[in-house]
Amino acid sequence: MNIPFSPPFIDQSVVDQVLDTLNNKWITTGPKVKALEQEIKSITGTKEVVCVNSWTSGAILMLKWFGVKAGDEVIIPAYTYSATALAVLHCGAMPVMVDILDDFNIDPDKVKAAITTKTKAIIAVDIAGWPCDYTALKELITDPKVQRKFRYESEKQSLLKRILLISDAAHSIGSLFNDKPAAQECDVTIFSFHAVKNITTAEGGAICLNLPYPFDSEAEYSYLKMYTLNGQNKDALSKSRGGGWRYDILFQGLKINMPDICAAIGLAQIRKYNHELLPQRKKIALQYCDGFQHEDWFIAPPLVSIQRESCYHLFPMRVKGLTEEQRDQVIDDLASLGIASNVHFIPMPMLTLFKNLGYKIEDYPMAYQNYANEISLPIYPQLTETEVEFIINSVISCVNIQLNNRIKTIEETFIVHKQMAVAS
Numbered sequence: 560m561n562i563p564f565s566p567p568f569i570d571q572s573v574v575d576q577v578l579d580t581l582n583n584k585w586i587t588t589g590p591k592v593k594a595l596e597q598e599i600k601s602i603t604g605t606k607e608v609v610c611v612n613s614w615t616s617g618a619i620l621m622l623k624w625f626g627v628k629a630g631d632e633v634i635i636p637a638y639t640y641s642a643t644a645l646a647v648l649h650c651g652a653m654p655v656m657v658d659i660l661d662d663f664n665i666d667p668d669k670v671k672a673a674i675t676t677k678t679k680a681i682i683a684v685d686i687a688g689w690p691c692d693y694t695a696l697k698e699l700i701t702d703p704k705v706q707r708k709f710r711y712e713s714e715k716q717s718l719l720k721r722i723l724l725i726s727d728a729a730h731s732i733g734s735l736f737n738d739k740p741a742a743q744e745c746d747v748t749i750f751s752f753h754a755v756k757n758i759t760t761a762e763g764g765a766i767c768l769n770l771p772y773p774f775d776s777e778a779e780y781s782y783l784k785m786y787t788l789n790g791q792n793k794d795a796l797s798k799s800r801g802g803g804w805r806y807d808i809l810f811q812g813l814k815i816n817m818p819d820i821c822a823a824i825g826l827a828q829i830r831k832y833n834h835e836l837l838p839q840r841k842k843i844a845l846q847y848c849d850g851f852q853h854e855d856w857f858i859a860p861p862l863v864s865i866q867r868e869s870c871y872h873l874f875p876m877r878v879k880g881l882t883e884e885q886r887d888q889v890i891d892d893l894a895s896l897g898i899a900s901n902v903h904f905i906p907m908p909m910l911t912l913f914k915n916l917g918y919k920i921e922d923y924p925m926a927y928q929n930y931a932n933e934i935s936l937p938i939y940p941q942l943t944e945t946e947v948e949f950i951i952n953s954v955i956s957c958v959n960i961q962l963n964n965r966i967k968t969i970e971e972t973f974i975v976h977k978q979m980a981v982a983s
């Protein structure tokens with residue numbers, strides 16, 4: 560078997576959309592980006608959507624838009640991909656890391672304790688597609704005592720008059736919260752369309768706006784589109800039309816627009832997402848849960864509750880009693896059986912940059928605990944039932960080899976698998 564971890568979904572409809580873009584001879588930001596923004600708007604029910612060239616640049620943009628700068632603080636979880644913290648650092652502000660709950664997501668009580676007069680924003684991360692506790696987080700930012708602490712120093716800050724709640728929804732397009740798209744919960748929700756995500760544009764991202772009164776979402780959309788294009792008041796498409804050559808630069812923007820050639824990939828995928836790609840992911844997650852249900856060491860990832868439903872971006876299972884070293888061995892053994900698995904995530908305080916900045920993993924015991932025995936299994940629409948069955952059997956035997964502390968040789972794993980093959 561050769562089972563990759565997360566290959567992109569590329570079928571004929573994706574190829575056709577990309578070819579259509581090439582044949583139309585308009586490859587940078589234009590009609591495909593517009594169409595993708597419309598599709599995202601309609602599946603999320605958010606007010607406006609701006610496509611950009613990555614989640615990271617989208618987060619930098621929104622922090623800058625809000626006026627986040629040196630001396631400010633942004634509260635984030637210690638357990639996420641580093642881009643969450645890097646976006647804050649790029650604005651000159653300080654990422655204030657807090658610990659997580661058992662469900663991998665930011666702990667609202669820890670957020671509460673971390674709020675100071677310098678706090679400008681909170682970035683909550685929906686790990687694996689599981690929405691954060693947005694009820695608690697929204698209560699917190701609108702709590703009068705917390706609001707009184709907020710110091711507004713920019714035009715947008717004085718319109719909002721409170722901490723900005725951003726969702727790092729890099730994993731969570733299609734997730735639900737109170738039976739509605741989770742993207743409606745925060746002021747700003749940012750998706751990633753990097754190659755490994757549920758929907759991809761090779762590289763890309765989308766910013767969904769849900770700004771409350773008195774923000775004018777349409778005006779913010781136009782402003783943000785200019786912001787993604789060097790602050791230029793006219794995009795390439797309108798400039799290219801006869802007589803449309805004159806333009807102005809209105810302010811210092813960024814250059815982070817999404818090209819049409821990339822949007823085409825995501826456009827074909829998103830049109831299949833809710834009725835095809837997402838249900839296939841869910842089916843695989845359920846097959847895993849079913850396959851591991853009799854293993855007393857199996858800790859299932861959070862997938863559904865009365866209030867929330869994941870979009871099954873990752874399957875971050877955990878193994879009770881497994882040490883970090885044993886977990887790493889399981890991953891190596893799975894690899895030699897042809898199965899690529901992964902770990903989401905190494906807590907940021909364990910990475911060099913953040914260690915050098917003074918963050919310490921000892922301050923985030925839950926993050927370490929969830930990381931140490933976590934294994935992310937392959938989950939994507941192209942996986943077959945037989946492959947998932949093979950992964951389940953392989954994980955069970957590789958984990959048992961570790962937990963029974965038997966001779967840890969890969970030969971033994973192969974023997975177990977030969978036996979399984981004969982038996983089935």
Ligand SMILES: *Cc1c(COP(=O)(O)O)cnc(C)c1O
Nearest residue numbers: 613614615640642729751752753
């Ligand atoms: C992938 C990812 C990002 C970064 O997305 P890019 O589009 O690559 O910038 C940010 N946060 C999380 C949690 C991610 O997994």
